[in-house]
Amino acid sequence: MNLTEAFRDADLARRMATTIATEVSPHRRYSLMEFCGGHTHTLARYGLEQLLPGNVEMIHGPGCPVCVLPGGRIAAGIALAQRPGVILCSYGDLLRVPARHGATLMRTRAAGADVRMIYSTRDALAIAQRHPDREVVFFAIGFETTTPATAVAVTEARRLGLQNFSVFCNHVLTPPAMSGILAAPGGVAVQGFIGPGHVASVIGSRPFERFAEQDGYPIVITGFEALDLLQAIRQLIRQINVGRAVLENEYRRVVSREGNEKALALIDEVFTLREDFEWRGLGRVAHSALRLRDDFACFDAEARFALTVEDVPDHKACECAAVLRGAIRPEQCKVFGTACTPDNPLGSCMVSSEGACAARYRYATRGVPRAGTEAV
Amino acid sequence: MKGRRDFFPPLDIGAGRIELGHGSGGRATAQLIEELFSAAFDNDWLRGMNDQASFEAPPGRLVLTTDSFVVSPLFFPGGDIGCLAVNGTVNDIAMAGAKPLYLSASFILEEGFPLADLHRVVQSMAVAARAAGVAIITGDTKVVERGKADGVFITTTGVGNVPDATRIDASRARPNDRIILSGTLGDHGVAVLSRRENLHFETELRSDSAPLHELVAAMLAVAPDLHCLRDPTRGGLAAVLNEWARQSDVGMIIHERAIPIRPEVAAACEFLGLDPLYLANEGKLVAVCPPQSAEDVVRAMRRHPLGRDATIIGEVRADAHRAVEMETAFGGRRLVDWLSSDPLPRIC
Numbered sequence: 001m002n003l004t005e006a007f008r009d010a011d012l013a014r015r016m017a018t019t020i021a022t023e024v025s026p027h028r029r030y031s032l033m034e035f036c037g038g039h040t041h042t043l044a045r046y047g048l049e050q051l052l053p054g055n056v057e058m059i060h061g062p063g064c065p066v067c068v069l070p071g072g073r074i075a076a077g078i079a080l081a082q083r084p085g086v087i088l089c090s091y092g093d094l095l096r097v098p099a100r101h102g103a104t105l106m107r108t109r110a111a112g113a114d115v116r117m118i119y120s121t122r123d124a125l126a127i128a129q130r131h132p133d134r135e136v137v138f139f140a141i142g143f144e145t146t147t148p149a150t151a152v153a154v155t156e157a158r159r160l161g162l163q164n165f166s167v168f169c170n171h172v173l174t175p176p177a178m179s180g181i182l183a184a185p186g187g188v189a190v191q192g193f194i195g196p197g198h199v200a201s202v203i204g205s206r207p208f209e210r211f212a213e214q215d216g217y218p219i220v221i222t223g224f225e226a227l228d229l230l231q232a233i234r235q236l237i238r239q240i241n242v243g244r245a246v247l248e249n250e251y252r253r254v255v256s257r258e259g260n261e262k263a264l265a266l267i268d269e270v271f272t273l274r275e276d277f278e279w280r281g282l283g284r285v286a287h288s289a290l291r292l293r294d295d296f297a298c299f300d301a302e303a304r305f306a307l308t309v310e311d312v313p314d315h316k317a318c319e320c321a322a323v324l325r326g327a328i329r330p331e332q333c334k335v336f337g338t339a340c341t342p343d344n345p346l347g348s349c350m351v352s353s354e355g356a357c358a359a360r361y362r363y364a365t366r367g368v369p370r371a372g373t374e375a376v
Numbered sequence: 377m378k379g380r381r382d383f384f385p386p387l388d389i390g391a392g393r394i395e396l397g398h399g400s401g402g403r404a405t406a407q408l409i410e411e412l413f414s415a416a417f418d419n420d421w422l423r424g425m426n427d428q429a430s431f432e433a434p435p436g437r438l439v440l441t442t443d444s445f446v447v448s449p450l451f452f453p454g455g456d457i458g459c460l461a462v463n464g465t466v467n468d469i470a471m472a473g474a475k476p477l478y479l480s481a482s483f484i485l486e487e488g489f490p491l492a493d494l495h496r497v498v499q500s501m502a503v504a505a506r507a508a509g510v511a512i513i514t515g516d517t518k519v520v521e522r523g524k525a526d527g528v529f530i531t532t533t534g535v536g537n538v539p540d541a542t543r544i545d546a547s548r549a550r551p552n553d554r555i556i557l558s559g560t561l562g563d564h565g566v567a568v569l570s571r572r573e574n575l576h577f578e579t580e581l582r583s584d585s586a587p588l589h590e591l592v593a594a595m596l597a598v599a600p601d602l603h604c605l606r607d608p609t610r611g612g613l614a615a616v617l618n619e620w621a622r623q624s625d626v627g628m629i630i631h632e633r634a635i636p637i638r639p640e641v642a643a644a645c646e647f648l649g650l651d652p653l654y655l656a657n658e659g660k661l662v663a664v665c666p667p668q669s670a671e672d673v674v675r676a677m678r679r680h681p682l683g684r685d686a687t688i689i690g691e692v693r694a695d696a697h698r699a700v701e702m703e704t705a706f707g708g709r710r711l712v713d714w715l716s717s718d719p720l721p722r723i724c
Binding site: 004008010013014044045046047048049050051119226342361362363 | 705
């Protein structure tokens with residue numbers, strides 16, 4: 001058995017599910033939010049929610065970078081791609097996110113723009129080196145997990161003296177988004193959080209302590225294997241049962257309290273906080289995103305191309321905003337699975353497989369009752 | 377009077393390239409056909425240099441299929457566009473339970489395409505056709521300007537014959553039928569991806585490209601009443617099962633633990649964020665058969681080299697929603713939907 005298989009031991013998973021079922025109080029409802037889209041995907045991919053008792057509900061948070069990116073920034077990326085001479089590079093999922101009137105980077109490419117899907121920022125640098133006569137822009141998205149890779153690309157571009165490379169920076173920060181959720185009007189009916197393991201591997205577990213200490217929510221940082229998630233759910237239920245609210249780190253094989261110092265230093269060298277940033281679903285959240293430092297302004301596509309980011313309202317019928325806040329479940333949205341499907345997404349949550357709606361649509365069984373106790 | 381015979385140098389297969397003239401219909405075209413295509417596929421029909429091939433119609437029903445191949449890259453571990461173009465069409469015929477007989481091959485070549493690469497592709501087609509026992513008996517060549525194609529696109533059309541009694545059809549899946557898979561999923565998809573320009577990664581994995589008609593014949597010998605048969609190419613196993621569910625108006629349930637997947641395919645899927653159920657295969661088949669013959673079919677398949685890992689992976693059931701579901705290794709269930717969009721363009 002290799003290392004990953006050990007975390008997918010099905011017998012152990014079933015035993016753990018049984019333990020969870022014996023530990024939940026039948027008279028109470030447990031609403032737990034997994035912040036991170038990677039966790040949403042694991043839950044759906046393995047059908048884990050059906051192993052949980054009926055009164056344990058997982059609420060899918062906004063931790064999917066393409067889902068929270070507002071239409072205005074996609075529209076700005078599309079406008080960039082349409083400029084003559086520009087090669088726009090981006091991670092795959094972003095290509096299908098709709099901006100306005102169904103415009104996407106994919107359709108922009110079909111109409112003749114040079115939009116390229118890359119797997120690594122190094123690919124974008126290589127393209128810039130191969131095409132010195134073209135402007136190569138990397139459409140950077142992601143939480144703290146993908147930010148170090150962008151920082152590496154920028155410092156590399158400076159070292160190589162690349163004149164034709166820039167970054168359209170849309171990197172966002174997790175802790176301010178979690179604060180944003182808690183501060184949303186009406187709040188959220190969540191009793192505990194599953195903390196994002198990969199984000200924490202970069203920034204450490206310490207930035208999440210305040211959600212337990214100040215806001216009073218139990219939080220368990222965990223990994224992305226099925227057993228990681230079940231274990232985190234059990235730990236949260238135990239805390240809720242006894243009225244505790246502390247941060248627990250279930251992902252110690254990867255996450256330390258202080259995080260990855262090298263990555264953090266690199267992020268700090270290249271990026272600085274924005275005053276605020278527009279999130280789909282959360283609105284403007286203060287100090288929740290990064291931009292390039294003035295030192296690196298020549299690599300900042302927003303400055304280089306004098307980009308303006310307009311407000312692009314979400315589709316009228318789309319309730320991604322409420323879904324991202326955990327206010328409604330995906331299937332409670334009127335257009336879920338009808339006008340809005342993964343093939344033709346109206347809202348961003350339906351685009352990425354980590355998006356709450358796409359994960360629910362793609363994997364949730366229809367009409368199959370959940371195992372365990374009756375719903376309360 | 378003796379005809380004038382100009383000196384015409386032979387094709388420079390080592391260093392030459394496709395030129396627009398090779399598609400003009402003139403002497404360059406004739407030379408390309410003669411020295412490259414006919415030389416490799418060599419048979420009486422091609423030697424006749426007609427614009428068509430005629431043959432006796434065999435008994436039973438005729439089966440006709442056509443498929444275009446635009447794979448990128450052209451050469452990948454375990455195969456190339458050439459063997460794919462032969463095996464792909466042979467398999468489409470075989471999935472009717474038919475014996476493949478003849479192929480046509482049509483080439484769209486890009487100006488500047490190295491003759492050495494074309495030669496390699498054509499040789500690969502010849503080897504695959506011989507191995508499958510089919511003859512490539514007619515064809516066509518067009519050349520487009522540089523930039524208007526991607527090296528070479530190939531379309532093959534195939535003819536086969538099937539006994540009147542064999543009725544394999546996408547609409548014949550019935551509740552309680554068993555779903556059988558001939559081997560590991562995703563080998564071809566990952567092998568091709570591993571050689572993508574922007575994604576190069578090291579793997580021992582090879583494409584599974586292979587002709588499946590003999591395996592099908594072995595299955596039909598023990599279970600003449602096979603209900604459905606398909607090679608899960610583009611869209612993978614998920615697409616095949618969803619198509620059958622729709623055509624047969626049934627649901628399907630498959631069991632994750634039963635589905636054979638190589639560790640290297642599983643690993644590649646994890647780091648690329650892909651699902652092996654959606655990956656293309658070029659030498660695997662999935663079948664639906666009545667429950668009473670399922671074990672016999674699996675045993676017969678395992679005796680054939682291309683069916684060594686054959687196994688029952690699930691069942692057909694009555695379901696008004698026509699849902700395809702998978703019981704996960706953890707005992708949970710999830711929907712196996714159609715592939716939406718295309719995570720891996722041009723894999724076959």
